[in-house]
Amino acid sequence: MFEQNTEEAILKRMMDKIPNTLDKREGSIVYNALAPAALEMTRMYSDMDRFLEYTFTSPDMPPVFLDLRVAEEGLKREPATYSIKKGYFYDQDNKLIDIPIGSRFSVEDFNFVAIEKISAGIYKMQCESAGANSNSITGNLIPIEYIEGLSTATLGELLIPGEDIETNESLYARYIEHLNEKPFGGNIAEYKIKTKAIEGIGAVKVFPVWNGGGTVKIVFIDSDYNVPTKELLDKAQTIIDPVQNQGKGLGIAPVGHVVTVKGATGKEITIKAILSLKRGLTVGQVQADVENVIKSYLLKLRKEWEYNDTTVVRVSQIEARILDIEGIADIFHTSINDKEENLILGPEEVPTFKAVVLSV
Known part of the structure; x- marks a missing residue:
């Protein structure tokens, strides 16, 4: 808006107001007096331009300013959270043994701490580093301090995924949704917003009056966009x-609402196809690339x-997507779960990768 107010343009306008009978050449008293003022006014216009830009909410504005704008509507950026995984602990006879709560272990670049006993020798292990990077970590746990009787320890399946700090794009989308669909009194918008606010939950669907008056069904997937674990389901049910x-x-649901919380049902997807490859290539050389593009599509x-x-x-x-892979010339007879047609899933189903079978 103020881009025309450059230092040169402002200085020219001021100099034009000075009578030509005075010396206005560069280096003159008049010039030297006005030039610094023109520079400061240019900076002022630049700041005004930036101020105007940050007045209107957008995902491109600096995070600190977006935080201030959404706070006007009672929203705040979701912080990073800590993943929780299963830990298994064995003695020298390969029998499960108990360990003290608070025991700390390392695996790769992460530390995990035992926070709750699930059963004999099996514990909930919380990552000490917030974020999603630890969600896929598995392997042998190395005790940071000596634990008597412990021979081996392994980090197993993910229970509750960790989440990175909310991005500008996600916060802006929530802000717009909040403005367009006012959450109030147990309406769909309120259930979606409050369910998504639970750590570990990603996408949510709400089915009102699904089993008669006063009943609500909430179906969700986790923040990694996978079918949620029983632990996450139980946590969500208890909170809601x-x-x-x-x-x-006694939860976030209003009085009189009976809420059933479920995880989306995973529908395993097997893709079969016949490929025409460029000279010198084999199926094995493109198998991993094909699997990756299929996984990416299903995640989308x-x-x-x-x-x-x-x-x-x-x-x-x-x-x-397969034809975009280098080395694949053509594709024939593509099938999804043994049928050469689109696969339509139910409202509570999500596609999950099972296998890709390729031939030439």
Whole structure:
């Protein structure tokens, strides 16, 4: 808006107001008096331009200013959270043994601490570093301090995924959703917003009056866009509407609402196709690339799942992505779960990768 107010333009306007009978050449008293003022005014206009830009919310504004704008509506950026995984602990006879709560272990570049006992020798292990990077970590746990009787320890499956600090894009999307769909009194918008605020939860669908008046069903996937674990389901159910007190308003659900929390059902996807490869290539050389593009496509569908009544796994989309791979000339007879047609999933189903079978 103020880009025309450069230092040169401002200085020229000021100099034009000085009578020509005075010396206005560079180095003169008049020039030397006005030039610094022109520079400062240019900076002022630049600051005004930036101020105007930050007045209107956008995902491109600096995080600190976006935080201030959404705070006006009572929203705040979701912080990074800590992943929780299963840990297994064995003695020298390979029998499960108990360890002290608070025991710390390292694996790769991360430290994990035992926070809760699940059963004999099996514990919930929380990563000490916040974020999503630790979600995929598995392997042998190395004790940071000596634990008597412990021979081996392993880090197992993910229970509750860690999340990175919320991005500008995600916060802006929540802000717009908040403005367009006012959450109030147990409406769909309120259930979606409050369910997504639970650590570890990603996409959410809400089904009101699904089993009669006053009933609500919430179906979700985790923040990694995978089918949630039982631990995450139990956590969400307890926060939203504890099973033993359903309808009494002891969770975030209003009094009179009986809420059932479920995880989305994973539908395993197997892709088969016949490829025409460029000279000198074998199926084995492109197998990993094909698997990666299929996994990426299915992840994209899971990320979009909450916005669609049904999810469609399309043959055309699969073929287009495979044909983009270097070395693949053509593709024939592409099938999804042994059928050469699109696969339509139900409203509570999400596609998960199982296998890719290729031939030439």
